[in-house]
Amino acid sequence: MSRIIGIDLGTTNSLVAYVDEKTGLPRVIPDEDGRVLLPSIVSFTPDGVLVGEAARRQLVRRAATTVYSVKRFMGRGYEDVKDELKFFPYTVVPSESVVSIRVGDRTVTPPEVSAVVLKALKERAERHFGEAIEKAVVTVPAYFDDSQRQATRDAGRIGGLDVVRIVNEPTAASLAYGLDRLKEGVVAVYDLGGGTFDISILRVKDGIFEVLATNGNTHLGGDDFDRVITLWLLEDIQSRHCADLERDGVDLARDHEAMQELRLAAEAAKIRLSSAERTTLALPLASFTYHREITRAELEGLIDPLVGKTLGPVRMALADAGLRASQVDEVVLVGGSTRVPLVRRRVQELFGKTPHSQLNPDEVVALGAAVQAHILAGGITSMLLLDVTPLSLGIETLGGVVSVLIARNTTVPTSAREMFTTSVDGQTVVDMHVLQGERELAKDCRSLARFELRGIDPMPAGMPKIEVTFLIDANGILQVQAKELRTGKAASIEVKPTYGLSEADVERMVEDSFTYAEADVETRMLIETRNEADTVITHVERALRQGAHLMGPEERGSIETALATLKSVRDSQDRDAIREATTAMNHVTEPLAERMMDAALKGALGSRRAAEIMGDEDAPVGTPE
């Protein structure tokens, strides 16, 4: 059997891992620079597509065509997501079904964006092994519905990978912890990532990892923490710098670049507050720099309601498993957001025990995916994962009521059969509307697809007997088959996915994917160099405005000359020339930068915090690196 890699396709970061044949242990694969996390960001530039770290550096500069957190849109429709679009600087265009993102003069779907990330990880693994890789296990949030799982599988295909298994993230994590780190008994996996929350309750016994119940929220994670912090900061800036903003003529909330910088500063502050009690944030804006100290208590006040939202699903999962919190033997924390002390505290309070976090919460899911890949490849036979379907599956019946065929938390694979017939004489087509969700009415559940049973022999009403089998496979993905019982022949079914890509769509995207190919190394470096030049240009232009009183006419003259030179070479193909001009620019502005830094320290803040600011990556600017 050919090699199968394990991939964690995350909201914020993605990773690839494999099981080392010699040690039998899962390992993550680093990139050429030794980095393990690949930011799940794709930037569409006129020169080509950037992914990962290179794309992350375009977040501010190319806010409109740099796509991040696209996992939130996987398998969703425009209607589902339109309320949160205002938080994203890229444009999602109204569409009938699948979310569609405008990047320059074309549009892409979330699976196509994720495909670029998957392809980069595939290539990373290929470099590592020196061989072609075609198969992967890819993880998804346990609470992902059928459309979201399908979209993930489609992304693999577009990216050139056969996704041989979709695995739920919390269960993958439990596999990574494995038999040597977990006692036999009941395990709760609390998984709070960048955009999604899952809770899974498992029984681990005799090498079997049996999921008893799962619950979650596919729109709750660290992104939402960042969002409340960002909005809070925005309000603070607007009230404290009202006059400055007015003078600059800036509507901050509508300035995509500034908002992106604010979001990144909020995220960085949140991360620092996981280890520090207080942190300082400095954000250069048009004619002024915004300084603010944030304490951990303030952060916790902001995010507490969001952390609280994870507790309901935990209780539901426990109830479905027929267990009380005290009956849970082990608690495992997964996902970057579980580094937040408040999250740990809340989980500990709920279960009354200290959670496990020995394995890096960013890596554990990928490691588990690698273990599952190894099981599928026949490398491990001691462990077996028995997972469940997170949502009830049903069909719409008369009056818009949902008749449940497969209940949530049923172990997969699982199947259900239902008989269908005709209601008028001579009817040759029967419609079925398949839904997922826990509500009684079809309109409150998630529409998965409409199926048309065709080619039924014309008979009096009620005579045909069509047996439809609904099977949820080990991926948690629905397969439907139909048989006319009188004739025994398979009925043909046409599937119209509500929020999914059709087979033809995917085929076309597989072909198109070559046009979305990642820019080659040369181009990538050129884009990076230009990007650096752009950053310097922005900083210098700001310094010329903010530091006008700190320089003489001669100094201003030489800075302006260097700036003009840099701008003139910026669009050329000559990378060396751009780099030289950037270096020269840095050199000539250095004294000014120092004077501005001094002024900022003396002015805006007391000298007590100077050291803090100097050590801060968001230090006041005028200091192009």
Place this chain on the structure above:
Amino acid sequence: MNFFEVFGLERKLGVDAAALQRRFYELSRQSHPDFHQAAPAEEQARVLEASARLNAAYRALRDPIVRVEYLIRLEEGRDDAVKPKAPPELLAEMFEIQEALQEARSGGLDDGARATLTAQRERLVARREAEEARVTGELSAAWDGASAADRPNVLAAMKEALATRAYLRTVVDDLADALGEAGTAGHTREGHVAHHRD
């Protein structure tokens, strides 16, 4: 193959939960698709079906109430053998409750009415639990010990008890809704029906 046969069991309701779980894990190791990835397509299809059947069988048998529901379906050969039915001796009380619920829906509850409904709900929950205990206790034991001739009588008694239980569940859920508490409908595992008819 019915679900009892999947586990090599007789059609009896007394099932050792720990032994059933052990057997489920053993059979899962044999038929789970994860261990047959390299097999030819027809073999994989067979394994998938066997695995789905095993999972459905375990779901139907692990819970004592669901097990009785499955037995009734199996014996009667149809899905809708149990329909919610009000127990005759409670009809008067049910009438009162329905009226109180109607009032609650139209105007909200004063403290007195709330206390009355809470007390009624607790009584009905106790009554429902008594029916459940009867089904999984004495009636299940009676089934296992009954002769072929007696079985229809035991089956009828179980159906009646489950019909009462189903009715009480609905009323209790309605009461919980009216009292502004989270409903329990569909949140308990036993509430789900195993929909596999083999």
